[in-house]
Amino acid sequence: MDNVQHEFEEIVKRIQSQNGVVGLIVVNNNGDPITSTFDDRSSVRHSEMMMKLADNAKRFIRNLDPSNELTVLQMGSKKREVVLAPGKDFIMMVLREQNHKSIMEIIGANSL
């Protein structure tokens, strides 16, 4: 296992161990889930949606300012908080319960 992969797995473990985290998927640039807490069918379905939404959000940010770039997308909802963190080679989605410490701090968005 190389250092990059080791660091990646440490980040995933750190996030999963946090209070309130109820789900996590990491999708590579081909749209394939590489780490997931969901069953196979849900993972594939969620991965497609993640790719589409992240693409849409990236275009949104670039359209506002072509020299700018999306770093993280956070959605509040009536039940859950959902965060999409697009990295260079993957997109990570974290689902967590509301009313916990900000997920932005936990995932250390800048390090992704």
Place this chain on the structure above:
Amino acid sequence: MDNVQHEFEEIVKRIQSQNGVVGLIVVNNNGDPITSTFDDRSSVRHSEMMMKLADNAKRFIRNLDPSNELTVLQMGSKKREVVLAPGKDFIMMVLREQNHKSIMEIIGANSL
């Protein structure tokens, strides 16, 4: 002016007066900008993108859980923070500089 409109305008003023807020658009359900700090052409273009991204995010949340509903979407980027707050009759977008007090507190997402 009825109470609802008055309250709405108070919210808009409150947001605009905050440190770091650099732009704001409110779009009605037909996709028309009803309040904007941008020029007409940019307002129309941004409004279209806002509708599309908000629709996409709403579908995303419902697909994860059909009984759930999007309340707010926040995007971090290298330069700006962008928040979309979908209301019953409109969508609001607020652009602000990074590193200020959380915009989620300012817009009081639950009151929209």
